Amino acid sequence: MAEGQWWAVALTEAVSSEKPLPVVCEGEELVLFRNAAGQAFALEDRCPHRRVPLSPGVLTPGGLQCPYHGWTFDGASGVCREIPNLHADERVPARHAAKAFLVAEADGFIHVWRGSGAPTGVLPSAAYRPAGREYSGSAVVNMAHCNYLETMLDGPECLLAFPCVTITDFFLGEPRRDDKHLVLDHGGVWKGKGIGPAFVRDHPLVLRTRVPLVGGAIFVELLTAAEVPLVTIFIASTANRRGTTSLNWRGFRHAHKIPSAPLAWQLRRAAGRAPFEVLAEVKGASIAALRVAPSLNLTSRTRHEAECRNPR
Amino acid sequence: MNDIAIAKAGAADGYENSRLADWVPIHFDLRDTWFPVAFSADIGTQAVRRIVHAQAYYLWRDRGRIRAAEFRPDQLEELRRSATAFTGGTGHYPVTERYGYVWAWYGNPDNADPALIPSIPFLPVDGSNIPRYTQRTVRFDAASPLSVENLIDLTHADFLHAKAIGDGRSESDIVEVQSTSETVTRTRIVTRKSVAPVMRWIGGVRAKYQDLRAVLHVHLRNNLAISYPSFSPGYAIPNVQPFVPVGRHRSRVDQTNYTVAAPAPFRWLMPRISYVIQPQDNAVLRPQNERYFDADRRRDLSSRFDAPGNRYRLVMRRLAERQRRGDFSYAADGDPSVDISAVLGMDG
Ligand code: FES
Numbered sequence: 268m269a270e271g272q273w274w275a276v277a278l279t280e281a282v283s284s285e286k287p288l289p290v291v292c293e294g295e296e297l298v299l300f301r302n303a304a305g306q307a308f309a310l311e312d313r314c315p316h317r318r319v320p321l322s323p324g325v326l327t328p329g330g331l332q333c334p335y336h337g338w339t340f341d342g343a344s345g346v347c348r349e350i351p352n353l354h355a356d357e358r359v360p361a362r363h364a365a366k367a368f369l370v371a372e373a374d375g376f377i378h379v380w381r382g383s384g385a386p387t388g389v390l391p392s393a394a395y396r397p398a399g400r401e402y403s404g405s406a407v408v409n410m411a412h413c414n415y416l417e418t419m420l421d422g423p424e425c426l427l428a429f430p431c432v433t434i435t436d437f438f439l440g441e442p443r444r445d446d447k448h449l450v451l452d453h454g455g456v457w458k459g460k461g462i463g464p465a466f467v468r469d470h471p472l473v474l475r476t477r478v479p480l481v482g483g484a485i486f487v488e489l490l491t492a493a494e495v496p497l498v499t500i501f502i503a504s505t506a507n508r509r510g511t512t513s514l515n516w517r518g519f520r521h522a523h524k525i526p527s528a529p530l531a532w533q534l535r536r537a538a539g540r541a542p543f544e545v546l547a548e549v550k551g552a553s554i555a556a557l558r559v560a561p562s563l564n565l566t567s568r569t570r571h572e573a574e575c576r577n578p579r
Numbered sequence: 580m581n582d583i584a585i586a587k588a589g590a591a592d593g594y595e596n597s598r599l600a601d602w603v604p605i606h607f608d609l610r611d612t613w614f615p616v617a618f619s620a621d622i623g624t625q626a627v628r629r630i631v632h633a634q635a636y637y638l639w640r641d642r643g644r645i646r647a648a649e650f651r652p653d654q655l656e657e658l659r660r661s662a663t664a665f666t667g668g669t670g671h672y673p674v675t676e677r678y679g680y681v682w683a684w685y686g687n688p689d690n691a692d693p694a695l696i697p698s699i700p701f702l703p704v705d706g707s708n709i710p711r712y713t714q715r716t717v718r719f720d721a722a723s724p725l726s727v728e729n730l731i732d733l734t735h736a737d738f739l740h741a742k743a744i745g746d747g748r749s750e751s752d753i754v755e756v757q758s759t760s761e762t763v764t765r766t767r768i769v770t771r772k773s774v775a776p777v778m779r780w781i782g783g784v785r786a787k788y789q790d791l792r793a794v795l796h797v798h799l800r801n802n803l804a805i806s807y808p809s810f811s812p813g814y815a816i817p818n819v820q821p822f823v824p825v826g827r828h829r830s831r832v833d834q835t836n837y838t839v840a841a842p843a844p845f846r847w848l849m850p851r852i853s854y855v856i857q858p859q860d861n862a863v864l865r866p867q868n869e870r871y872f873d874a875d876r877r878r879d880l881s882s883r884f885d886a887p888g889n890r891y892r893l894v895m896r897r898l899a900e901r902q903r904r905g906d907f908s909y910a911a912d913g914d915p916s917v918d919i920s921a922v923l924g925m926d927g
């Protein structure tokens with residue numbers, strides 16, 4: 268059993284010193300916020316006084332103030348700093364504290380450490396190196412986390428869209444193990460060029476998905492056949508409640524000009540339109556119809572995850 | 580390797596275990612008590628369905644006489660075979676009317692004695708002349724004991740409801756709690772508090788400060804809260820809030836805010852304040868509910884302001900424990916019909 272894990276749980280720009288942000292990480296409810304100096308904090312979204320969520324509370328110089336009776340909790344330690352109406356000579360017991368999480372902010376993401384072990388320095392977003400304009404977003408998709416990861420191998424075309432590109436369901440080989448990820452290539456073609464995906468000799472495009480064996484960091488790359496990267500996306504995924512999955516992503520279009528790309532692709536690029544879409548609404552019928560194939564290699568992970576126990 | 584800033588977290592994970600069992604409000608299903616299931620004025624010849632815990636109560640009038648049954652009147656004959664022990668197999672619950680309410684018995688019908696109906700000294704016993712504007716129905720989105728706890732809890736009022744009923748600033752604020760085997764009584768005496776906005780703007784109280792003596796008297800079995808807040812300068816706003824458990828996760832409250840002695844228009848407007856306050860309470864109660872489903876390793880932390888609420892938790896557990904052992908009787912200190920005008924401070 269792993270000791271602990273970093274999870275990217277929110278986009279940097281979504282966390283402010285004005286309004287606390289509720290998020291769910293591996294089914295656990297958390298609240299994120301910043302102090303006036305901009306430092307980010309994460310507490311369990313549960314007041315230790317009477318268990319109400321802290322996220323509808325207000326941010327004060329002392330920390331996050333619970334909406335119910337106004338106890339105020341320090342962001343870094345979770346310690347209760349103030350209980351309203353106590354006399355000046357009364358002290359709040361030190362054990363009055365909300366559960367605090369270690370927070371690391373990097374690459375445009377807020378990460379929290381979940382687990383008992385000492386945190387390691389490598390963050391899920393470490394391999395994401397944006398260049399140029401970024402496109403970011405968040406969504407909760409109507410799928411269990413393990414199913415989302417499996418689908419990212421078996422049918423990423425059900426979860427992602429690239430304007431001007433058709434992702435085929437032809438897998439280029441077997442998933443390769445790369446450290447903590449399984450990596451798989453799918454063939455892709457430009458829309459409206461050539462005679463269609465069924466008759467193409469060699470796929471001019473490759474969609475490469477890296478699906479985590481632990482944690483929730485998904486990397487997606489759209490490449491030319493010569494492995495020139497066109498688009499890179501980092502999708503931070505984690506289990507939300509009731510078999511849904513929280514997603515936070517950032518991605519960008521690489522600077523290379525691709526002469527073989529269709530005019531529409533060049534025009535969208537010139538207009539600064541997003542080069543990809545992470546679907547917030549998945550089509551149940553398409554997901555259900557998807558045949559199990561490369562995700563077979565992921566069963567070592569999913570065997571442990573309860574949501575996946577339903578029969579195929 | 581990333582250049583990361585790590586915020587330091589404290590070890591706030593393990594709370595010490597209390598000697599007491601945890602508070603699991605959905606487990607309470609206290610028997611042998613009268614529930615005010617409806618305003619008398621709401622029941623006519625058409626049957627309406629009310630619910631107490633998991634039992635259905637169909638209420639209607641038959642040639643003026645009040646009826647309460649497990650089934651719709653037109654299905655009564657057909658379904659009587661499946662009548663439960665709550666009606667002794669007859670399908671009919673013991674039912675009576677008092678204080679403008681229909682009271683239906685929940686428990687063993689052999690023990691149903693109208694003498695066990697709680698005394699509400701400020702309401703006319705026969706329910707006559709209770710104006711309709713004093714009667715409101717509100718709903719709470721949590722287990723009834725959680726909602727009662729919310730009512731007992733005073734510090735949240737100063738915080739969650741500050742805009743409507745004023746902040747807690749005062750010269751002195753004394754809270755006392757007393758209990759019997761069947762009730763919890765919370766008394767609050769406040770001197771020189773700033774006048775609540777509603778009292779100032781529509782209540783006609785022009786003074787800057789007022790004194791308050793507020794007594795809340797809660798019957799444990801039926802979640803009946805009788806409250807007598809008296810302001811000076813100002814007036815008393817006696818009220819009744821019966822938290823009737825509609826299943827384990829919701830309650831219905833047919834409340835009577837008996838403002839007849841207050842000046843107009845306050846008299847008419849004050850009862851409507853529940854429509855402002857109750858959504859504020861529901862905003863915290865709704866998410867709170869599911870967090871009390873199971874005994875939690877981490878006990879709730881308290882301040883000295885929680886003494887009345889913690890007493891309520893304790894006496895509820897004691898009563899439930901007694902009922903688990905099969906004892907549904909009322910002890911000598913717990914006669915619900917005893918006159919509480921002095922407890923409420925009605926003469927003072
Ligand atoms: S529940 Fe948070 S302060 Fe009371």
Ligand SMILES: [Fe+2]
Pocket residue numbers: 729730735736740856860
């Ligand atoms: Fe309240």
